[in-house]
Amino acid sequence: MNQVVHIANKKDFLKMRFLITQYIREFFWSEGFLEVETPSILKTSGQEPNIQAMKVVAHNERHESFQGYLATYPEYTMKKMIVAGFDKIFTICKAFRDHESFGGTHNPEFTIIEWYRNGKDFFALMDDMEHMFHFIARRLEEQGYPVPANLKQSWKRSPIPGLWKQYAEVNLDNYLDKDSMYQLCVEKGYKPEAGESYEELFYRIFLNHIEKHLGNDGPEIIYHYPALMASLSKRSTRAPGYAERFEAYYNNIEIANGFTELTDADEQLKRLEADKTERARLKLDDYEIDNEFIDAVHQLPECTGNSMGIDRIVQVFTGCKNIDNVIALPMSRIFNS
């Protein structure tokens, strides 16, 4: 009965979760988006050094085996669909990430809402996100649920160089390459190791000086990451040296990650190869580069996409610090009870 007791104890939070998922769908439908489905089993996985995929083996009727991975995000499939002619699409899907904590801010299996707009840049997604939260807030209140006042306000939007100036007293424009960032870490009293990536060095300062200030009075969007941390985003033409990538924070926890999407296939391949090399340096599983994806990026129209964890959105609205409280059977109750 341990599992039933968990579900019963969290019933109010779970009910809010299922309503919020319903409202997210209603919001995107009302905005004219089409809901699509993407596969959970893929042949290979993305190259991000901080995302580990779970291996699966499938067999056909002749019992031949096919080694694949559970999807860690739906992005590659969504972009292939855009290239094939879809516009204004969203998906609500399961994502799986290995080597993450069972509870706290993570559950290895979680739910993503991801959406794309063609012909737009990342500011359009910031508006979508804000409107979606206001929509959810309104609908929850109609059902008699209390909603924190700061979830009904407009969101703070902070360019990252400004945050560095304010909280770390650093002009980030002067630290956009690895060597200068390494020097800065040393000056700030950190002891970086030789060979650390730009991103690792950036986060040493960001996590200890800046992150704790983010999203404390309501959701906050931070944008314009250094170009070396562009991931799958396009370089900014308005802010040279930076990329059109944003994240949203609420009470110091990241709740969204969005990009104006990179449409330069050669640059995309270069970044994936660099990440693949980094994975090898860190002795992580080697994933084949998805060449179908690179081919697709060749023809990807200007578009922008954002991804949010639905579990995290529910945590925001319910005030639950532990993700386990908003999941019917989290891993901690499946394997540890």
Place this chain on the structure above:
Amino acid sequence: MGDTTEIRKGAVIRMNGELYVVTSFQFVNPGKGQAFTKTKLKGITNGKGTEMTFKSGENVDVVQVDHVNMQYLYKSGDFYSFMNQQTYESSDVSADILDDDAKYLKEGLNVVASVHDGNVVAIELPKKITYTVLRAPDAVKGDTASGNVTKEVELDNGHHIQAPIFIKEGEQILVNTETGEYGGRVTE
């Protein structure tokens, strides 16, 4: 020396020459960004609280502590007394070291204490603890039909938890100290 995977509640780490005990920690992996571990720390000499965020895999100076079996005796004021099972000496542990774990204590409970320089700096509870149910309201017929599968019961140390409605007074049940939830009936 260790790395961030060794950070856990009760671990003692050295930073800038000072010793701190980890009072809570949280692993965070943004996926498309650096993974890290957020910690809340308490200075061992001055008792002052601080926060520190370590990136995953970073070297952390984890200090060796002794793990000593102790048995809980009683509470007096803001202190909890434990008896060292080897030396039979008693140690007083202040309420802020136990924090929320204090609610699980009951006389005779065996715990593992982290001892540094003769002082208890952290207490590790068993994952599951057996309690006798002191009070349990009778289940009302029809409760299950209306979806009420749990009820509040009082345990022999005064703590209250939600348990399945079939649990009766005098029964022994397990409580999971990591989740704070009902962990099953003791069947012998």
